[in-house]
Amino acid sequence: MTDVTPEARHIPDRLDSPLRAAILSWPALLLVVAVGLFVANSFLSPYFLSPWSLSDATFNFTEKAIIALAMALLIISGEIDLSVAAIIALASTMMGLALQFGVGTPGLVVIGILTGLFCGMFNGFLVTRLGLPSIVVTIGTMSFFRGISFIVLGDQAFKGYPPAFGFFGQGYVWWVVSFEFVLFLVCAVLFYVLLHRTNFGRHVFVIGNNPMAARFSGVRVERVKFILFCLTGLMSGIAAVLLTSRLASTRPSIALGWELEVVTMVVLGGVSILGGSGSIPGVVIAAFIMGLVTFGLGLLNVPGIVMSIFIGALLIFVIALPIVFRMIRERRA
Amino acid sequence: MTLPMSKPIITLSGITKTFPGVRALHKVALELYPGEVTALIGENGAGKSTLVKTMTGIYQPDEGEIAVNGEAVSLPSPHAAFQRGITAIHQETVLFDEMSVAENIFLGHAPKTRFKTVDWRAMRDKARELLGEIGAGHIAPDERLKDLSIANKHLVAVARALSVDADIVIMDEPTAALSFKEIQDLFDLIDLLKKNGKAILFISHKFDEIYRIADRYTVFRDGEMVGKGLISDTSQDEIVRLMVGRSVDQVFPKTQVAIGEEILKVSGYCHPTEFADIDFSLHKGEILGFYGLVGAGRSEVMQALFGITRPSKGAVRISGEVAIIRGPADAIEKGIVYVPEERGKQGVVTDLPIVQNISLPSLDRTSNRRGFLRLVEEFALAREYATRLDLRAASLSQHAGTLSGGNQQKVVIAKWLATQPRVIILDEPTKGIDIGSKAAVHAFMSELAAQGLAVIMISSELPEIMGMSDRIVVMREGRIATVLDNNDDLKAEVLVRAAAGITEKAA
Known part of the structure; x- marks a missing residue:
């Protein structure tokens, strides 16, 4: 077989150039939208373009976006975690509890992150070991985790976090650049590499496309999914540290409803809700878009309840969009 | 009457x-x-x-x-x-x-x-x-x-x-x-x-x-x-x-190959519901045919061998050493690969490019040691095996699902050859594919055997099983009915009788 016959055909790597593909991609479209929103916001308010208000604008999405990075991988693999906001509540409660016992700042951070990781492991165990559907499992743990928070806290709140702890949610690394924002960018790069540049990331895509063929090709499907649940829990724990630090208090209603915003971010970023496709750049740009929209609506003095209507409508819109596109294309064909 | x-x-x-x-x-x-x-x-x-x-x-x-x-x-x-x-x-x-x-x-x-x-x-x-x-x-x-x-x-x-x-x-x-x-x-x-x-x-x-x-x-x-x-x-x-x-009488491109040493030995293989008492051996350069009716347990034996299901009893020896196979990843590592019958569901990932389908089980080799992808190596590997199998595709980035059934099968076979296996199991390898691709798959099987690979072929088509196999295992109701040497004296009727359970001279 080494003697290649003269008429052996050469198969090119690809027909479209990668640049052309990038220009026509969903993230490129999102980028245009983001720039448009940025320009619109700068017209809406004369204060928007000041460095400090731009910096403020990042705080309302970075914590969610940090979770969205891990959630993107989970949804691409065909699973979902709706308990992320409840994990924040539980992790924050555990930190508050530790505070009552005099645990210092480093200890609080470790407890917050580990609580998130354990919650993720618990979800992962139920889904991969017991074979339960993740949407059901995580709706269950959503109530379960937050329920524990309510039992511990009742209508109380934990306050009195040490000043040093405030750095994570309120501190600046350099000038107007916040610690949260830098952490988000670093995580975004790490997740980009993990999903798009490693064997692990390739396995995530294969599993999302066809778990059966993945298994028949020697991919350890359950192990990959377990790791993804752990990662999502871990990132939720990190978000809990940031949010608790920023608010300097813990209430059981902390981060209520965030799971929807995180999922919206991921889907808006071009991740197929059915699994199998998506990209980290898309999710990062989607996070900025959500931040810009929220900030813009805030500038217009739109009340919070309208904001939640907007998020709900956006979620339905971006899920429906590819399906409607396909219907139109099929009708033409 | x-x-x-x-x-x-x-x-x-x-x-x-x-x-x-x-x-x-x-x-x-x-x-x-x-x-x-x-x-x-x-x-x-x-x-x-x-x-x-x-x-x-x-x-x-x-x-x-x-x-x-x-x-x-x-x-x-x-x-x-x-x-x-x-x-x-x-x-x-x-x-x-x-x-x-x-x-x-x-x-x-x-x-x-x-x-x-x-x-x-x-x-x-x-x-x-x-x-x-x-x-x-x-x-x-x-x-x-x-x-x-x-x-x-x-x-x-x-x-x-x-x-x-x-x-x-x-x-x-x-x-x-x-x-x-x-x-x-x-x-x-x-x-x-x-x-x-x-x-x-x-x-x-x-x-x-x-x-x-x-x-x-x-x-x-x-x-x-x-x-x-x-x-x-x-x-x-x-x-x-x-x-x-x-x-x-159809012509099959079966070349005579010297049969080498024993590479795979299965003994006393049992499964709670699907099969029992399976014993067979496979040698280098051999094509071992598995014939039987649908539901005779042939695919089930092979899927157990590949680690998809767990047998309840029995031993597998590879080159004389006992092999414990807990999952497909173990089987692949030990050099056993399986081309499934359900090509679209279990074989190719239809929405991923050809290159990613072929490299999937070989990513450890195309990537660097820390597990980072190296696209150049990946494309090179995919091209090497796609060319060997004479894959007909516009580009390696084409989604596998857009290929014809025969070319999809070539992608699956290419994927496994790239892992450099010792035993390749083909489950109904030419089912539902066009005549041209069929001949290509047959020719390729012959070539693999000639290169010293051990081939197991499950087929329900008599001409194929008789045209390609060195020996034929006939299964019926989860058990091996008989093992036959495939020579010119072997008659198709014997196979049909064994598979259907008609005793000699019953008619």
């Missing part, structure tokens, strides 16, 4: 059905007579199922005519066929598990009250009556279908057929999942249906059943009707000869 000189209830003539690249039926004819059982006989892929689907309105024939009671009819939908009195009982009954027995019997024609609502009481009473008629009084009309055994589900299907006074009852391998006692009960029921003047089409691979129950037979081969007649006038040998035909 005391068969009445009756007219056929249903006559199919000149039926042709073509699928892309495959001619499933070519000008076939079939007649069914009232009060008689006609057996439809043929190898897997002979076109039996396609014919059943044509008769029940699932497929539309390209050409030909279906006449019921002498009147030409068209059957645009399953419902239309049902209204014409044609009902089918499938191997795995296609009824509704979550509904009650009575609902299943009367689905689509439930008795109505004055207000056009379902008359539940009448429905239950009629269901009980119908079940009683066929000796199935033990089934309660209110039972959920899913709680019934397969035999009882068949009875419900028969009751459904009687509920519309169907004249034609098609039974597609109804005994496949039944116990001996249940089969006897089913035959009693068929006798009853015959007495009631129903025309029955009975599809089975088992000759003892055919000779027990059928009055007439029709034999299909490669989508054509090759013989028909009265069972009482025909010997089993005659029917086997019709099934097999002379198509074995």
